Amino acid sequence: MVSPTKLKSVDFYRKIPRDLTEASLSGAGLSIVAALVMMLLFGMELSSYLEVTTTTAVVVDKSSDGDFLRIDFNISFPALSCEFASLDVNDVLGTNRLNITKTVRKFPIDPHLKATGGEFHSGLASHHINHGEEIKQEFPDGAIQLTNGGFQSLSHHFPLLIVNFNAPWCYWSNRLKPSWEKAATIIKQRYNPDTDGRVLLGSVDCTEEPALCRRNHIQGYPSIRIFRKGNDLKEDHGHHEHESYYGDRDTESIVKMVDELVAPIHPETHKLALDWGISNDTAKLLKKAPVTGGCRVEGYVRVKKVPGNLVISAHSGAHSFDSSQMNMSHVVTHLSFGRMIDTRLLTDLKRLLPYLGQSHDKLDEKAFINQHEFGANVTIEHYLQIVKTEVITRRYGQEHSLTEEHEYTAHSSITQTYYLPVAKFHFELSPMQILITENPKSFSHFITNLCAIIGGVFTVAGIIDSVLHNTIRLIKKVELGKNI
Incomplete structure (x- = not known):
């Protein structure tokens, strides 16, 4: 067993008895300064450690x-x-x-980029359109040609005004024209505008009536719009809410669509019946037109x-x-x-x-x-x-x-x-x-730098204190020699 006396012999940090040490004001001031420097350098090193390069x-x-x-x-x-x-x-x-x-x-x-309705589902507008067989016969008394001046009065007069917005140069408008005119002739004979008065089919040439087409937001030709007058009528800045037809464009399909739209309207009062009576197939082909x-x-x-x-x-x-x-x-x-x-x-x-x-x-x-x-x-x-x-x-x-x-x-x-x-x-x-x-810096690097800061400041402060203390003693000796 090692005795305490032998164990003390390996002490690296031998102590000087307190009775042999002397405190001084310069040493106290230097100690305070050293402590403040240590704290400052510690904060800077900690900030550097937390900062990621x-x-x-x-x-x-x-x-x-x-x-x-x-x-x-x-x-x-x-x-x-x-x-x-x-x-x-x-x-x-x-x-x-x-x-x-x-x-x-x-x-x-x-x-103004504000939403005006729910999500628009484009599936209806993208299905294959059937134009039917080519019709060579002309129907000059079919659809009425609408102008900007007469459009509003007719849309307020007839419970249903179904309009084909077209352009003469458009290939698809020309494909639709024969079927549309024939369908308009059939509808006029079936629902006489003078005696029945429930529906009217019309056409608008957008090259002749550009303002009318822009007001109804027509961007593609042809566009078939359905304007209603009745219990479902709503006013939006003077314009009727209306629907678009995305179905087939042959005569039979157009006539069928018109028949189903006219059916729920009473011929005597021109008021909508409670039960519209439109088939699901036709309802799928109608969609609210953009306002x-x-x-x-x-x-x-x-x-x-x-x-x-x-x-x-x-x-x-x-x-x-x-x-x-x-x-x-x-x-x-x-x-x-x-x-x-x-x-x-x-x-x-x-x-x-x-x-x-x-x-x-x-x-x-x-x-x-x-x-x-x-x-x-x-x-x-x-x-x-x-x-x-x-x-x-x-x-x-x-x-x-x-x-x-x-x-x-x-x-x-x-x-x-x-x-x-x-x-x-x-x-x-x-x-x-x-x-x-x-x-990021390693923790061991942080501890090493921290020890270097504490030891370095302590050592430098000790050197300064020693130099300062010896200088003061030397000055005192010189003054004492002069007095003698």
């Missing part, structure tokens, strides 16, 4: 989210009707997806990670469009690429934002307006260069991805075209990615 590198994109990229969007078109608004995607590999509806929603809006000419397109699509285009335009397999009247002005409420930042990372946002370029919302809340009258064949294009930024952390001895952000730069242009105007978002992904690695 980063290294940035450009590497080949090694995305963990597969070969597809998600695009989220919310874009408002004040002058494009939801009837014909179509979102298409194509890329350099030959992929061409037209009128995507599964993940895309459309809402009618007014010129405004705008549309908000929102949703998401998944595209391949190759250069491609997101195109929004007017599209229909049975309508024609006057490109000079199409206005593709739009407001981008939101457009982003890739996955959104997880809500669990919200607490780290303040720490992450300096690393991210904050350009993932480059087009958000920006308006792109065509100033030309009625459109003038103007296409609005956006060229987007996308680069992925990934932040990796090495906390707790493990390395894992903290967040992935797809940022982009955007360049927009407004150009005139000979084709149908569109809003095009051309996107191209960089094959490289920005890799930001967080490098």
